[in-house]
Amino acid sequence: MKAGSMSKFRTGIMALISLAFILPLLFLIGTAIRTRQDYMMSPGGLPRSFTLDNIVGAWTQAGLGQALVVSLIVAVIACIVCASTALAGAFWFRIHQGRVARGLNVLLVASYAIPMVAWLIPVFVMLANARLLNNIVVAGIIAGVASLPFAIYLIHTFFRQALTTELLEAAALDGARVLKVFWYIAVPMSRPALASVVALVFVWTFGDLLMAATLLQGNPQVYTLTLAATTLSTREEVNLQGQAAAALVSLIPVLLVFMVAQRSLAAGFGAGSGK
Template identity: 30%
Template sequence: MTTLATPPEESVDAPARTVASAAPRRRRRRAGRVTAAGPLTYLLLALTTLVSVFPLYWTMVAGSHTNAEIAATPPPFLPDADLFTNIGRAMEEAPIGLAIVNSVVVAGCITVGTVLCCTLAGFAFAKLRFRGNGVLLGLVIGTMMVPTQLAIIPLFILIAELQWVDHLQAVVLPTLVSAFGVFFMRQFLTQALPDELLEAGRVDGASTWRIFWSIVVPVARPAMAVLAMLTFLTAWNDFFWPIIALTTNNPTVQVALAGLGGGYVPDRAVIMAGTLVGTLPVLVVFVVLGKQIVGGIMQGAVKG
């Protein structure tokens, strides 16, 4: 972390101190010492936090008022008592409970599948010697350049033939592995996993599979947590493919929310209440996985 302002050093001599106190406070650092953050840092951080939290807060405020109250000028800035009423109406209008369960299943499966497959592939590309390694990696990365929209029609024809329309596997299977994830894990493992660790494993008698589970996965955990979080969020928020593959009878959260507050005048209070309910699981994931993203696990493996 950088600091923006610290008091002048004691070692500054008297005339210099006069100058220093007259001039605006300058940033000073001492090698090897963590300096305290100044007021400007706190102000900037507080502003950033406010900007980040406000949409969530507004969702809660709007979800706890009636539609008319939200439209008033000035709009309300404090939560009201109608939150649970609005959540109840949202649940009646769309199967939000089922949608949350579906989304948890879909996003959970996609996350587990992606993290597992991408770590396996990333390990292979980063550390295993095999013919065609470079070409294959190039092909995998190349698929990132193909727009999703291009694949939608053939994909729909495929799942229709398999009679998977409105089934969750139609949303899960096409996204079980991602080129970005493979590339991300490969880059991480290339740098974070020393060859000596794998060789030590081989000399210790471990098979490649055992090395993967006992050595690679623990080392890759920070990157896996980041990939899991990104994948879960993307899967949870995905709208385009689920709205095509699923119906409101068996929706994910985003598909269900799309069906809320319909009519000539959209009922924003109900939409906001439903959105709030649909956002909570994502917040839980953030809180749980955020702790996993701790660097320094590699410290001490090899002498740096």
């Protein structure tokens, strides 16, 4: 094909691929807003009925309203803990490059590869002993730490490019000490990297099932949205439409984040490519 020209063939293939991502979502919406009878008639067909009963039912039955609040609290705590800790740590690693600092850096980032199930078991036992299970603040902090290795890596990568040695030297000449450089220069400068971290941690924490199912499973009052929606799906008496409605409701917040912070999310994942 000629360079620079639009190819209908290529665009067509890309559109076909995108169906694989759109259709499941459409199916989810379709199932959530149709009646049970309609679905039973043709599960693969188009909906011929419209109802909000499923969504209302799921909302009340699974306590999705409360779960949404819990999820938001957990995710916000996770974002704050993760972003502030990673920012400070990554800055320290930017200005200290001795052998010890580099070793610590590798250690704190490589802990990304420690399987969550492995550290979650003792954390669960420890929290159980301290009677801190089913505590959304604790769960939020732990979710934030779970994302910390990636966040440190991401912000450190950003600092290595944006916070140049020359800039640090200029700050030293201007008479700024380390904490002032951090507060007046590094923090305000890191906005794009912080946006990526916050968007990623929010999305990950919001969608997490393993931590929620371990640390919060003892009390339905503190179920996160994901946990509530999946728990609902395992209850026999709840029909498919109810499950779909719950799933749909639990996807809406991250889809909103996706639309608002798409660029930051993409940048965050891009930083993961190790360019």
